[in-house]
Amino acid sequence: MRADAEKNRSQILNVARDVVAEHGADASMRDIARRAGVGLATLLRHFPTREALFEGLLCTHLDALTRKADELETSTSADEALLTWFRDLVAFTQGYRGVVAMMAAAHTDPDSALYASCEAVHAAGARLLLRAQTEGTARADMNGDDLFALITALGWAVDQPSFAPRADQLVHLMTNAILTHRPGNGGA
Structure with missing residues (x-):
């Protein structure tokens, strides 16, 4: 160029x-x-396109989240890896209002400029979830699609001014619903 x-x-x-x-x-x-x-x-x-612009804006962050998942897979317990990554992804979505709707749409659209980055993040989350499930620290009745849907739903919620102040509490509630056998989540 x-x-x-x-x-x-x-x-x-x-x-x-x-x-x-x-x-x-x-x-x-x-x-x-x-x-x-x-x-x-x-x-x-x-x-x-607007999606191409967002790919330019977001790909660095989404790629970093994918790399972080790779690092967490080998550096910490499965439940802590999933928890840390989940929180980081929700924090990322808070920095770009409205991006979760674009990510949710791009996730299943191979023609989208955001598809590759969203698919990589989705796959990273699915790997972290599967690892936690294998170790018995995450619900067995969900998959990577469910995790991605929950993250985008939570990202949408904390994007709303009425819910934004409760973002940390909502993340806590959501991760305690996903992770089992953790102190304070009622699943132990």
Whole structure:
């Protein structure tokens, strides 16, 4: 990529982070282009769809969550690995209002620009869940799809102003419903 094109792409992503933080996933592409000091056509050359723009914004974070799952699989107990990863993913979704709906839709759409990253995160969570189930510390009656659905549901809930202050409590309740035999969750 030419230096000026790379500079434009980087500027668009930097501005998009700010605009998305202010307006969520429904942020105006035109507003992002204007604030980045480029034309809408330039933005669309780099990111032809809203999903492509979000892939550019989110892939670094989603890839980091996937790598973290790999690290947690070998560095800590199965239940703690799942708990830590679950909390990190919910915290990530809180940083990008409206992104969980995009992730939920992209998860089953191979044509989506977000598909590969969402599928990798989904697979990482499923592996962590299976490991916890194998060790007997997670419910046996759920699978990776259920886990992903619960995370996106929780991400949506804590995205709502009325539930946001209770995010930690909701994460606690949800993880205690998933994990068994943990002190304080009523499943021991």
